[in-house]
Amino acid sequence: MQAFGGPEELRVTTIEPITAGAGQVLIAVEACGVGLVDVLLRKGLDPSRSPIGFVPGLEVAGRVIDGSPEWIGKRVFAKVAEGGYATQLVADVTNIAEIPDALSSTAAVALGINALVAHFSLLQGRCGKSEQVLVRGAGGGIGTMTVQLAKLNGAQVTASTTSPEKRSMLSALGIQQFDNGQQEYDVIMDTVAGNNLASFFSRLKSGGRYVLNGIADGFPPPDFAMPMVTSLQKSLSISFLSLNAVADNQLMDAMTNIFTLAVQGKISAVIDTVYPLDEAVSAHKRLESGKVFGKIVLQV
Template sequence: MKAWQLHEHGEPAEVLKLVDVPTPEPGPGQVLVRVRAAALNFPDVLLCRGQYQVRPPLPFTPGVELCGEVVSGDGIDVGTRVIGTPALPHGALAEYALMSVADAFSAPDSLDDAAAASLHIAYQTGWFGLHRRAKLQPGETLLVHAAAGGVGSAAVQLGRAAGARVIAVVGGEEKAQVAAGLGADLVIDRHARDFIAEVKEFTGGTGVDVVYDPVGGDAYTGSARCIAFEGRIVVVGFAGGTVPTPGLNHALVKNYSILGLHWGLYKQHDLGLLTTAHEELVRLADAAQITPLVGGTMPLDEAPAGLTRLGAGQSVGRLVVVA
């Protein structure tokens, strides 16, 4: 089979090589799937750079999210269409990948392969962040950074589905138009306007109840300046490249909470919650309350170019490699 492999760390376009390798054999508790679509995630870029918290031994095939069709293994019927995370080092940027049965979920019939491949990580993360960690309530105001990206666009849609008012912060006019199309109540282009002032004006000076921050850096610092009394800042990641160092005295005097979110840990602590979240996400997808934003598709041989665009912040929604 054809697969992109990494023999050294670096920028995706420089270190990924498309090679012919044997099709892997599923072990106990695993299935082999034919990859129908692989959604590109920022962790794939970090895996290539050697900067992700998980560092598979070289060589390996990246690709942390897919929609596939089961072709062999025990525990799931052959021919079943599934979504989820593959078992590295046999990642999704290949014609076939391995998955743990526990990490494979039924693909919603309401979504095509590209959209289904984009449902799992971003929307699971959003569901846990907004509902499990922040306990977002109807009528509250939610601020989402990087709202036109894969993770941010999921949070915008989930916030709207939960009955919240959603403020979307983006970088650039094109991304602002995308966020508006997702149904955000207010869209702020941080390149053109001061999002802190805009948030305070929109909320009548009270600030936002929940912040969903996959960016870090200045996004986090500004969020702390416009968080409401008893507000919650959900720290999702640091795509901006800077890990903030929050002043806990500021959290004390303003009476807000800083909540970390590492979605992957729920696999270790309460796998049943992932099933609960998946069932709710399928319900929302079937009701057209959420639809993964696919910003572009490409064949397997163009995957490194897609990862380059993603790493440079030049994409909206999910870029998806399709078979």
Template structure:
């Protein structure tokens, strides 16, 4: 099969197309003929040597796919050959064939193409597991999304808005702010010209937000603590602004704040299966009903994975960057 390999750690040019053996299914897995794969920030980090591959996972990049099931272990699943699914995978998505745990496969939403559906798993699993499962965003609570036009940001804004939450977002330009608001954010803040703490405090009557989803960390953390309501939760999923911060933990103590974080890829199959079940129950009906829309910025053929990574590193995109097979 054709597949994209990381030939050495470095820039986008280290991604090269070549021939690889078709992967064999383990118990509980299906083999998918890949129609499309999503490009995500962890792929870029892996390519640069900053995101180790878990033991037993494919060394090929790619964490989300959609396509047709062509083989597998069907002993404990209703899935069958010929089914079209999207799936969260541990690696190997930049290829013509990829294995996936059947418990991490989800149906193609009504009216969506396989290309559109391939944009869902990594971001939707990440948002649900962090915002709703880990930070417990509850009824009538508010959310601030840092990086609102990233793939994660677009998913978080749309899911939380569709479930009835007030959502705020940050972005790096006025055009991107308008895009966040078109997706459902009540107010988007241009972090280059506005103070997100002041804007959020003003919009919430001085209370702040209940949950913040952060990809920046670094010197954002203290400002985010200032931005949280009492009993608020800050959950970060990346450290684009650095792994260290000078923080006044007095606020954490006195206002009962929670600072936490997670990464999805190393989590157990049982954890991912539980998130898939929650998405199927709570989010997939919203997709089927058209209340959440695909947001795809640009699609590249598999052979142009390097160009897709280069685009991601410019941060110019709004929504997902995809590979098509």
């Protein structure tokens, strides 16, 4: 990228060769996840980053070709700060997890960050067995992982989506309950935010927990928490989940466990579309269309 802006600011270019340093590996990238965070970064909503030479991409899967000897030849998932839309990537060994042979690189990144956000959000919300859980944005990348993991944990899962097509696809994932605008819940998992966030607080039971882990519909209004304050007698709570607050070893341990669940057939990687790396512009346009179900992946 040379400037922040629309998808057209993404351009294919050649850079100087990169090398792995101490405690790092060089990965020949096979697949890279495309997420809404990439869109926010592309638009320049992180003031700490310069667009000049910025390469998006926070998660990749591929084979280690250099660096720490114990990792060479292994296929790994890597969570990074940037640079994933590339043929090669350097990652710290603390930020990689081995991918089982039975799992494709495309599936690994389709699980990837989305499954990690879902897993740690459910922990943050103290989501217990048999509890009523609502997932806002259930058809998105994080949402499709959240409904699966919550259901696997024994929760009674209800999905919130305005799309009949996504309802049908969620049903195929085993979700049979859809929000009618009146039900109350023990836990609400929200990937959407936006202006309507506060209207969901009244849908929480006493002692209910609200976990916000995404802003697919934009930031909520500044006074969004006031309805929760006026419902003080219900002892409601709201928390926020960012993987930046989770230790690297916890993330990679969780990623390994998630891969195991996928290999065992207990959860599925949900892939919307796979694009070649040089079609990243099309991938971003698709992501911003609002029609995506699951994850978009770039394949190298």
